Amino acid sequence: MKLRRKGGPRSAAAGTAVLCGALALAGCSGSSSEPSGSAPVSTAAGGIACGKAATLNASGSTAQQYAMKYWIKTYTRACHDTTINYDGNGSGAGQKDFLHGKTAFAGSDSPLSADQVTQSKKVCTGGGHAIHLPAVAGPIAVAFHLPGVDRLILDAPTLAKIFNGQLTKWNDPVIAQLNKGAKLPAMPIRTFHRADSSGTTDNFTAYLAAVAQGAWPYAHSKEWPAKGGQAVTGSSDLATQVQRTEGAIGYVDLPYAVARMLRTVSVDTGAATPADANVIASSHAISGAKTVDTGNDVLLKLDYATKAPGAYPINAVTYEIVCNKGNKPATWPATKAFLTYIASPKGQQNLTFQGYATLPAAVVNKVRSEIGTLS
Known part of the structure; x- marks a missing residue:
């Protein structure tokens, strides 16, 4: 799915408990109106500093797609001479596009490997290399479609057994x-996973590898490692398949679950009560993330094993990947201005x-400061 400057973020249907529960916002009524921040702005009135006229091409993470649509719409209304095209083709594809010099920046829910950072020196001229700037975060929801079941509680070992094909019926005694x-039905469990190289997959499998107590025998990976289940390309199509299929379960970034009004699993972390997939519970967990700074690089290390009350443990941070120096001269002023806007209040x-969690203020301030040093 490609995003351009026109059009706003898709809104969920009005007046449902699923929407308000997922967003967990005070006074939430499920209104389908767009956020007030999407109103037209000018450079002066909106406080958005524009770069030089340019067309920016970027690609990558589907997790940030709703946020990117909102950012592009708001930014280009203020900066009319800039066109921004974002292709949500998955984190792995976005990384490849950037490393082949096809894009101004990449969105990715997974950091580049050490080998990829070395490879980036070919596109980051003058001794530069790729760095990661956190842009947005949020919960990875485990969405399900189970007739007669409004709330489903699962823990990490049980999730691992379901997605590894060891549990095949919804009324299994373990569940x-x-x-x-x-009233769990005697219905086959139909699992869905991403077919494409995905940062959402990487973070979901990282959670299972870290917390499933040996029930998940695979390392984390952007490529789905387990056998069985149905493979679907992209977050949007995966959410649609869960919506259409009785007995289905799949992992998807929360905005896609919200948009389709999907029920989501409450995760038993060992705390007094299970944690729901919503922005407050996700923000609570992300606030405890450790910051790993290396030069201009800003990486967050998530605690998948958190047992903090009310903290949802399955989360992802989306990074914008750019060069610390040696960015494309023709597009860098506009790219820098756009990234500065993303990291602004x-x-x-x-x-x-839109279904995203809040990055810690100190992290956002750090990102904004680092952008100012890039070239």
Whole structure:
């Protein structure tokens, strides 16, 4: 899916408990109106500093696609001479596009490997290399479609067994033990996973590898490692398949679950109560992330094993990947201005209405400061 300067972020249907539960916002009524931040702005009135006229091509993470659509719409309304095309083709494809010099920046839910950073020196001229700037974060929801079941509680070992094909019926005693009182149907479990190289897959499998107590025998990877299940390309299509299929379960970034009004799993982390997939619970977990700074690089290390009350443990941080120096001269002024806007209070506001969590203020300030040093 490609995003251009026209059109706003898709809104979820009005007046449902699924939407308000996922967003977990005070006074949430499920209104389908766009966030107030998407109103037209001018450079002076909106406080957005524009770069030189340019067309920016970028690609990558589908997790940030709703946020990117919102950012592009707001920014280009203020900066009319800039056109921004974002292709949500997955984190792996976005990384490849950037490393082949096809894009001004890449969006990725997974950091580049050491070998990829070395490879980036070919496109980052003058001794530069690729760095990571956190742009947005949010929960990876485990969406399900199970008739008669409004709330489903699962823990990491059980999720691992489901996605590894060891549990095949929804009324399996292992699942029933976590959902006492629920009327689980004797229905086959139909799992869906990403077919493309995906940062969402990387973070979801990282969670399972870290917390599933040996029930997940694979390392984390952008490529789905387990056998069985149905492979679907892109977050949007995966969410659609879960929506259409009774007995389905799949992992997807929260905005896609919100847009389709999907029920999402509550995760038993060992805390007093299971954690729901919503922006507040995700923000609570992300606030405890460790910052790893190396030069201009800003990486966040998530605690998948958190047992903090009310903290949702399955999260992802999306990075914008650029060069620390040696960015394309023709597009860098516009790219720098756009990234500065993303990391500004204006760029970060209202993202919760799109289903995203809040990055710690110190991280956003650090990113904004680092952007100013890049060339």
